[in-house]
Amino acid sequence: MAAEELKTGPLEYRTQEGQMGIMGFWIFLGAEVVLFATLFATYAVLFGRTADAPLPSELFEPGIVLVMTFLLLTSSFTCGLAIHEMRRGSVKGLILWMVITLALGLGFLGFEIYEFVHYAHEGATIQSSAFWSAFFILAGTHGLHVTLGIGWAILLLIQIKQRGLTNVTSRKFFIISLYWHFLDVIWIFIFTSVYLIGMVI
Amino acid sequence: MADSKKRVPMNHVIGFILSLVMTLVAAWAAIQSDLPVTWVIIGIMILALLQAGVQLFMFMHVTEASSGNGHVPWNMMFHGFALAGIIVAGSLFVMSFGHDHGDTGEHQQHEQQESEDHSGH
Incomplete structure (x- = not known):
């Protein structure tokens, strides 16, 4: 692949820089999988070590967790639609679906903050026990990623307003879509192995 | 890219519905069903892996040839x-x-x- 531009295919793949940037992001995502793996492993090892703090089965509620899961799942879907619109060449469609994605992401964050505050009121904080430390670090690291993703996407929305769809801006949006879908992948595992298993056991 | 001309990307819609169904089945298995705990855990972990697959293959274009990034x-x-x-x-x-x-x-x-x-x- 020479440095010149391709004339067909999605904008983000037309230059070698774009292709390499996206490949680099896949490598970053591979590292993120391993980062979260260490947190999941810590959580799994410390499961049940609640000391004098409440048990997870006393605090986890299916309702709020399901709402959070559906918010994030839907936001992942709308983020996919945003990229679909981008590839059809529609800046308007891209911005519309991206804003919906961010609103859903903010909803998710709101519920997560409410949940954490609620747990703290019930006597489960990051200092309460080994189990709750592992829980808050795992869920909190995911929440931090969502927060960063929202800030990042807002900056990109400002940029696309100013510059329109180019090889560079579409590459940036494609990369944040990968990031956003990836956050949903991590949440699926938190939902399953933390909340559902926490409620079963 | 004939696919990107379509108004509604069907594979995204199918992936979204599949994810919703799998989430609900996992939640039902964990909360409502009387299945043995071991089976519930194995079942919902398999569902989680399948959902991750949906995200990767249907949403994240993980096998897109035009990326030029091969495998x-x-x-x-x-x-x-x-x-x-x-x-x-x-x-x-x-x-x-x-x-x-x-x-x-x-x-x-x-x-x-x-x-x-x-x-x-």
């Missing part, structure tokens, strides 16, 4: 998840030896009772 995205995810499995299973295995870490006797008993309850199911 790199797929390889990164595969090896990432392989490492994740080794780290989690390996940690659980290693830390399962010598489980007395200064817990008070009361908690120890409580935990033991809990794990007996599980095997009893």
